[in-house]
Amino acid sequence: MITISLCMIVKNEEEVLERCLDSVKDLVDEINIVDTGSTDKTVEIAKKYTDRVFFFEWTGKFKDARNESFKYATKDYILYLDADDVLMEEDREKFKLLKETLDPEVDSVSMYYNAGIDEYGNVTLRYRRNRLLKRSRQFQWHGDVHNYIAVWGNIINSDIAVTHLKKKHAVGRNLSIYKEKIANGDPFSPRDYFYYGNELRENQYYKEAIESYTKNIEMAEGWVEDKIYACMFRADCHRVLGNNKEELRSLLMSLSFSKIxxxxxxxxxxxxxxxxxxxxxxxxxxxxxxxxxxxxxxxxxxxxxxxxxxxxxxxxxxxxxxxxxxxxxxxxxxxxxxxxxxxxxxxxxxxxxxxxxxxxxxx
Known part of the structure; x- marks a missing residue:
């Protein structure tokens, strides 16, 4: 049976960290927690679950902290979670079975991420993430804000879900990171334009969001799925601004990327x-x-x-x-x-x- 290192980065997560660790503590063989500057009881709570608590000075880039947390893993596979993530009971059982039966030749296991839940228990936003990673492959995080792991090899898709139960939303935090990138003259990838558009839209800068989505859509490079949703979200901005014709035009443009x-x-x-x-x-x-x-x-x-x-x-x-x-x-x-x-x-x-x-x- 494979062994698993849990790797997390945290800062001021005293309200949710215990809930997260309680949901996975018996599923993993090692817990590594990297604190990036907590001023509450986060570190005290973490030490109830593990003596592998480390400290890392925040650089302003999530990828740096996440890659740092991976350095402390010693087991076969790495599982990463945010402090406001949990595994629900049904998914805990699926995870146990996966751990018992996983072929060690697998490089990564993707899982659903239930990023939003409404008051009735319905999932409001779901997508896949490479969640369980073979340590020996030394996969790395990329991206300053909305990170991704560059993964290749033998990847399997599971039906396990990690559920995000967020208690607060850091309004404007990610937007400020993107604005700092602009001020520094850092180049933007198509992915950057897509996620910068999302941050602008969520902070009600609709005209600027339209510009950012349009840059993503018009670039030859980039993931087609981002372009599909850039068209949709741009349409949402046009609707708020009362541009009905442009809204419909953007929605129909999404079909040129999605086909179906x-x-x-x-x-x-x-x-x-x-x-x-x-x-x-x-x-x-x-x-x-x-x-x-x-x-x-x-x-x-x-x-x-x-x-x-x-x-x-x-x-x-x-x-x-x-x-x-x-x-x-x-x-x-x-x-x-x-x-x-x-x-x-x-x-x-x-x-x-x-x-x-x-x-x-x-x-």
Missing amino acids: PRPEVCSRIGYQFQQQKDYQSAIFWYELATNLPDDPNRWSFTYPAYSTWYPHLQLCVCYYQLNDIEKSYEHNEKAREYRPTDERILNNKKLLENKLKTISQET
């Missing part, structure tokens, strides 16, 4: 037609969003809401506007499967049941 439409695009296009009161066209796109097959091996972002409760809820509205109450009720019920206590859906349910009752009495 994504639920995230279909639902956005559906909403455009819905706002124009073109309900039949909206229905086409919303229904397409619910019927597209999921690809479990996709590495890029996946937002499950756009293929589940959201298009069903909008279909409820569209069919209601067309006076098809049965279809409206049917889709509201499908949305309710995902959000059972959502007040909007419950209000729809009450209204539609009264409508159906009236129709039944009239016939």
Whole structure:
């Protein structure tokens, strides 16, 4: 059976670190924690779980700290987590089985990253990451902010998920790192433009975000998945700014990269037609969003809401506007499967049941 070193970087994580370590302490053979300058009880908590607590002066680049943490690993494989990550019980069991059965010739195991969870337990954002890495391959982190590991060789995809349970969001932190890169005259890769666009959008600098996404899209280099989502997110910025034609143009451009439409695009296009009161066209796109097959091996972002409760809820509205109450009720019920206590859906349910009752009495 393989052995595993857990490697983490932390700073002021007293609220979440214990929860993280409790979820994995019995799954790994070694815990290495690199602190980058905590002023709370983070180090004290870490030392309850391991005597392998190290210190590293923050350089302003996450890749430096993450690569430093990997230096302390001594076991066959490296598992990395952030302090606000956990393995849920179902995934703990899958992880145990993986550890018992993994072929030591495997260089990396990818796992899902459930980067967001809503109040109903639905995953809001999911993507794959190379999560369990063969130490002897000496894989390295790259990128100043949104890091990635350059991995090659024998890679397998597992159905294990690491779940991100964030308690706070460092607003503006990543944006300031990118602005420092610009001030220093550092070159931007297509990936940098994509993630800089994301930071700008999340901080409501929509015009600047559009410019950054456009630079990503127009560069010949870069991952096609980033370009697909750059088109979508650029469209979102245009919608906020009231540029409806540019929004639709950007959404349709995503199809030139994806070839097959994504639920995230279909639902956005559906909403455009819905706002124009073109309900039949909206229905086409919303229904397409619910019927597209999921690809479990996709590495890029996946937002499950756009293929589940959201298009069903909008279909409820569209069919209601067309006076098809049965279809409206049917889709509201499908949305309710995902959000059972959502007040909007419950209000729809009450209204539609009264409508159906009236129709039944009239016939």
